[in-house]
Each structure stands twice: as structure tokens, then as C-alpha cells.
Amino acid sequence: MPIRNAPTPPAASASASASASLPTPALPAKAARAAGPVKVSFKTQMLQARENAIVQAVNRLLAEKGFDLMTVDEVATEVGIAKASLYKHFSSKEDLAAAAMVRVMGLAQAFLDGLPASSTPLERLKSVARWVLQQQLAGEMPSLPSQNSSLRANLMANKVYLDSLMHVSEKIGSWIEAAQQDGSLSRTVPPLVVLYTLYARACDPVPGFLKAGGQYTDGQIVELVVASCFDGLNTR
Amino acid sequence: MPIRNAPTPPAASASASASASLPTPALPAKAARAAGPVKVSFKTQMLQARENAIVQAVNRLLAEKGFDLMTVDEVATEVGIAKASLYKHFSSKEDLAAAAMVRVMGLAQAFLDGLPASSTPLERLKSVARWVLQQQLAGEMPSLPSQNSSLRANLMANKVYLDSLMHVSEKIGSWIEAAQQDGSLSRTVPPLVVLYTLYARACDPVPGFLKAGGQYTDGQIVELVVASCFDGLNTR
DNA sequence: GTCTATATCGCGATAGAC
DNA sequence: GTCTATCGCGATATAGAC
Numbered sequence: 001m002p003i004r005n006a007p008t009p010p011a012a013s014a015s016a017s018a019s020a021s022l023p024t025p026a027l028p029a030k031a032a033r034a035a036g037p038v039k040v041s042f043k044t045q046m047l048q049a050r051e052n053a054i055v056q057a058v059n060r061l062l063a064e065k066g067f068d069l070m071t072v073d074e075v076a077t078e079v080g081i082a083k084a085s086l087y088k089h090f091s092s093k094e095d096l097a098a099a100a101m102v103r104v105m106g107l108a109q110a111f112l113d114g115l116p117a118s119s120t121p122l123e124r125l126k127s128v129a130r131w132v133l134q135q136q137l138a139g140e141m142p143s144l145p146s147q148n149s150s151l152r153a154n155l156m157a158n159k160v161y162l163d164s165l166m167h168v169s170e171k172i173g174s175w176i177e178a179a180q181q182d183g184s185l186s187r188t189v190p191p192l193v194v195l196y197t198l199y200a201r202a203c204d205p206v207p208g209f210l211k212a213g214g215q216y217t218d219g220q221i222v223e224l225v226v227a228s229c230f231d232g233l234n235t236r
Numbered sequence: 237m238p239i240r241n242a243p244t245p246p247a248a249s250a251s252a253s254a255s256a257s258l259p260t261p262a263l264p265a266k267a268a269r270a271a272g273p274v275k276v277s278f279k280t281q282m283l284q285a286r287e288n289a290i291v292q293a294v295n296r297l298l299a300e301k302g303f304d305l306m307t308v309d310e311v312a313t314e315v316g317i318a319k320a321s322l323y324k325h326f327s328s329k330e331d332l333a334a335a336a337m338v339r340v341m342g343l344a345q346a347f348l349d350g351l352p353a354s355s356t357p358l359e360r361l362k363s364v365a366r367w368v369l370q371q372q373l374a375g376e377m378p379s380l381p382s383q384n385s386s387l388r389a390n391l392m393a394n395k396v397y398l399d400s401l402m403h404v405s406e407k408i409g410s411w412i413e414a415a416q417q418d419g420s421l422s423r424t425v426p427p428l429v430v431l432y433t434l435y436a437r438a439c440d441p442v443p444g445f446l447k448a449g450g451q452y453t454d455g456q457i458v459e460l461v462v463a464s465c466f467d468g469l470n471t472r
Numbered sequence: 473g474t475c476t477a478t479a480t481c482g483c484g485a486t487a488g489a490c
Numbered sequence: 491g492t493c494t495a496t497c498g499c500g501a502t503a504t505a506g507a508c
Contacts, residue, residue: 047491066383068304072484084486085492093484122470145381146441147302186471189464192449196442197464205382205439206432213428228425228433232468234358235422283473307501318475323503325473 051089051099054079059100062142067097067151094154098161100142104135105164112171121179125198126226128172132201133222137211141202169195197229287325287335290315295336298378303333303387330390334397336378340371341400348407357415361434362462364408368437369458373447377438405431433465 057078061070072093076083090096111131115124135141144151155161176194179185185194210221293314297306308329312319326332347367351360371377380387391397412430415421421430446457 064383066381068381069383071482073482081491082493083484084494087485088491091485125469143383145302145304146444147300147305147379183471186467186469188467189469190460193442193446193460193464194469196445197469200440200442203439203441204436206429206436208382209432210429224426224429228429228468230468230470231422232464232466232470232472233361233422233425233430233433234466234468235419236468236472308503309501317473319502320476320504321474327503329502 050079050081054086054089054096055099055103058096059103059140059142062097062100062144063136063139066143067093067145067148072096092154094151097142097144097151098155098158101144101155102158102161102164104142105161105168108168109164112168120184121175121182122184124175125172125179125185125194126230129198129201129226129229130222132198133204133207133225134218136202136204137207137218137221143203172198201225201229286315286317290322290325290332291335291339294332295339295376295378298333298336298380299372299375302379303329303381303384308332328390330387333378333380333387334391334394337380337391338394338397338400340378341397341404344404345400348404356420357411357418358420360411361408361415361421361430362466365434365437365462365465366458368434369440369443369461370454372438372440373443373454373457379439408434437461437465 054075057075058070061074061078064070070093072086073083075096076086079086086096090099108131112124112128115127119127132141144155146152173191173195176185176191180187180191204225206225207221210216210224211218216224290311293311294306297310297314300306306329308319308322311332312322315322322332326335344367348360348364351363355363368377380391382388409427409431412421412427416423416427440461442461443457446452446460447454452460
């Protein structure tokens with residue numbers, strides 16, 4: 001039975017092909033202005049600021065309604081510009097979503113890099129889970145239906161996204177292996193399963209259910225889910 | 237901060253309000269013909285058969301593409317009738333999805349009832365998780381985006397669905413409590429969290445990711461996910 | 473109840489003036 | 491690059507004959 005529709009696991013190929021090969025050209029196009037005097041011609045600054053506003057609006061709407069129910073008109077209205085102007089910045093709805101995903105991966109990367117150097121691999125992994133759950137509860141985790149094929153195709157063609165996804169996956173992957181070797185993480189669960197399980201917290205419906213119940217704070221929900229995830233449902 | 241959009245946890249009200257009150261009128265309308273001679277006028281039989289075919293097609297398409305991407309035309313084509321004929325049976329796309337959900341809840345109920353009387357509460361709960369995961373892997377678990385409001389409104393107004401959902405939730409809930417009391421299930425995880433965690437396996441992306449990886453059989457995937465869910469990621 | 477044909481409309485994307 | 495106005499398409503739902 002052949003695999004139909006290629007469900008696009010996040011970083012499936014990344015973690016499978018152990019690729020430390022790609023040179024990763026230090027941020028392509030627009031944002032690449034590290035060296036040289038600050039020639040950011042104000043106009044360009046405004047443009048960047050507007051695009052940031054757009055991407056943030058998209059991010060919020062993606063988290064709130066999901067890709068299919070989000071309309072480009074809404075995005076334009078929320079940003080306060082005309083829809084046609086949006087298409088001068090992004091050439092399709094899929095591109096908008098991709099930009100939001102790139103932004104999120106950037107935030108994730110920054111979070112990973114900001115973790116205290118003293119923390120153990122297991123602590124890092126738990127921190128990742130907490131961060132993802134917090135983002136979701138705060139309504140800032142875009143939810144892309146993993147079934148939309150045009151969207152998936154667009155994402156898989158986005159080099160910036162794939163690079164950051166791969167980078168994040170490899171970093172987390174190294175922690176998983178370290179945690180298994182120091183004995184804190186179960187060796188009977190394959191690293192790939194651990195990685196996917198962490199990623200899956202981004203679209204876990206349990207936090208939303210618990211929040212709707214109204215008897216737990218966001219912080220309590222995060223700890224409940226993290227505990228059930230790492231410690232399991234069985235008695236220890 | 238008020239709760240916006242009422243995320244509709246499955247059976248949130250059910251398990252919260254401990255309602256053994258509702259009389260549950262033994263299946264309303266069409267299917268209620270237990271007593272009396274078999275007066276099923278053939279015509280009615282054919283009608284029922286066709287509706288079954290419709291609901292099964294909807295179920296499959298919901299699992300494959302999700303509610304938003306499923307079109308009524310597709311359903312009609314797959315069943316082999318005209319779209320207008322569909323609307324003689326079901327008055328809206330939401331009704332179609334609701335019928336599919338009712339069917340699934342019926343299957344779930346039957347599965348629960350068919351579990352061997354000798355099995356322990358914990359074994360029952362694991363069996364539930366396995367069943368849900370198997371359904372999903374087999375492409376027979378409808379995936380309703382938990383964000384679509386018109387769909388949710390329709391579901392929440394569907395008494396048959398709510399009744400079966402409540403019934404299933406209460407049965408599983410009783411096993412959870414029993415498993416906690418016999419010491420096999422952790423007492424530190426609230427029963428509601430356990431219940432939601434089991435339900436959430438229906439839309440867990442991890443099985444799909446692993447399947448796409450191609451290095452595990454469906455059976456292995458089910459066991460991996462069940463193990464990580466019940467035993468946790470940490471070392472035991 | 474089934475069909476063909478069509479109404480209606482929401483939404484992604486574009487034209488073209490400024 | 492921004493706007494208003496509009497196209498074009500696809501999808502839900504319905505009309506009306508049989």
C-alpha cells in the first residue's frame with residue numbers, strides 16, 4: 001500500500017538524512033544587512049514594519065481560525081490596508097501563511113538559543129514543550145490543517161522555512177539523544193517519536209478543552225499537559 | 237479574560253455536570269422500530285441503505301480531507317447520485333458531518349460494549365486508545381477542525397450526537413476512576429485530563445508523521461504512540 | 473426522490489487609476 | 491504601493507421537470 005498524499009512530517013527528511021551539509025546562506029534577501037553602514041532608507045524601514053504588521057496579523061488569525069477559515073480580506077482589514085496592497089507584499093494566501101510559519105520558527109529558534117546553558121537536556125525538552133503549549137494557549141500558534149495540499153506544497157518549497165525547521169529539529173534532536181544517553185529519557189521510545197510528540201503539542205486540543213472548562217489557569221494547564229506527556233498516564 | 241468562541245470540549249459539560257438525569261429516548265425517529273412485526277416496507281430499507289452509503293462516504297472523505305476541503309459534490313459523486321438528491325436526505329453540509337460523527341460514536345459505543353468483561357480498567361483504556369489510533373490510521377476517523385463555528389453549533393444542537401458522546405464519556409470516565417483507584421493509573425492526573433488525552437488521539441498528527449516516514453507498520457505505530465502516551469517519555 | 477440546470481455568494485486574485 | 495472596483499471560479503444550496 002503506497003503512501004498517499006505525503007502527510008509532510010515536520011523535518012521528516014531533516015532528521016532522516018542527518019544533513020549537516022547545507023551551507024545555510026545567512027538569511028537571504030531583505031533582512032541581510034549585517035555589515036556596512038546603516039543604509040536602511042526609511043522607506044525600506046516602513047515597508048519592513050508594515051510587512052511585520054501583516055505577518056503578525058496573519059499569525060494571530062491563523063491561530064484563531066486556522067488557514068481555511070482565515071480570509072485575505074480579514075487580514076487586510078486587521079492591518080488597515082486594502083487587500084490589493086497585501087498582494088504587493090505577498091503573492092498568495094499560502095505565502096502569507098508561510099511567512100507566519102517562518103516567523104514562528106524564528107521565535108522558536110531564538111527561544112532554544114536563549115535556554116540557560118546550565119540546563120540539562122531533559123529540562124530543555126520540557127521547556128520546549130512548555131513554550132509550544134504557552135504559545136498555543138496565548139492564541140499565537142498558527143494552526144495549519146495538515147491536509148491542505150496547496151499549502152503544504154508551498155511550505156515545502158519555502159527554503160527559509162525548511163532551513164529553520166531543520167535547524168530547530170536538529171537542535172532538539174541532539175538534546176533528545178543526550179537525554180536518552182544520560183538516562184533521563186526513555187530509551188524505548190525512538191527519538192523521532194519524541195520529536196514528533198513535542199511538535200504535536202502545537203496542535204494538541206487538550207489545552208483548549210481544559211481552558212474551556214475554566215477550572216484551570218493557563219499555567220496549570222501547561223503543567224498538567226507536560227506532566228501527562230513526560231510522566232505518562234500510568235502510575236509511576 | 238472571558239472565554240471566547242467556546243472551544244467545545246467533547247463532553248466537557250457531560251463529565252462536568254455528572255448528569256445521570258437525561259432519560260435518553262431509545263433512538264429517536266427513523267431507526268426506532270424494535271417492537272412490532274417487521275414493517276420495513278422495502279422502500280424504507282432502500283432509503284436507509286442509501287443513507288448509510290452516504291454517511292460512510294462522508295466519513296471517509298472527512299477523514300481524508302477534513303470538513304473544509306470536503307465538497308458536497310465529491311460526496312454525491314462518490315455515492316453515485318446527484319447533489320440535489322443528497323439534500324433530500326441531509327439539509328446541509330454540516331448535517332452530513334454530524335451524521336458521520338453520530339455513526340462514529342455508535343461504532344465507539346459498540347466497541348466499548350464489546351470489550352471482554354475480564355479486562356481491567358487500565359486495559360480497557362488502552363484498548364480505547366488503540367481503537368482510536370487504528371481508526372485514524374485506517375483513514376476512517378473524521379477530522380473536524382475544532383475551529384469551525386457553524387459546524388460546532390450544528391453538532392452541539394444534535395441531540396443524538398450529544399447523547400452518544402455523553403454515554404461514551406461516562407463509560408470511559410468510570411474506567412478512569414476505577415483505574416485510579418486500583419492504582420494502575422496515576423492519581424496525579426485529573427480524570428478529565430485523561431479523558432481528553434484519550435479523545436485527542438483521534439486527531440494526533442504523530443501517527444500520520446510516522447506512517448509517512450515509512451519505517452513502521454501501522455501496528456507498530458499504534459503501540460509506539462500508546463506506549464509514549466501511557467508510559468510517558470521519561471525513563472521509568 | 474431523482475435528475476439537470478441554475479441561483480447565489482464568498483473569496484482569492486487582478487486591473488487600472490493615482 | 492495604495493486604493494476602488496471587478497473578475498472568475500468554485501461551492502453551497504435550490505428550482506422545477508419527471
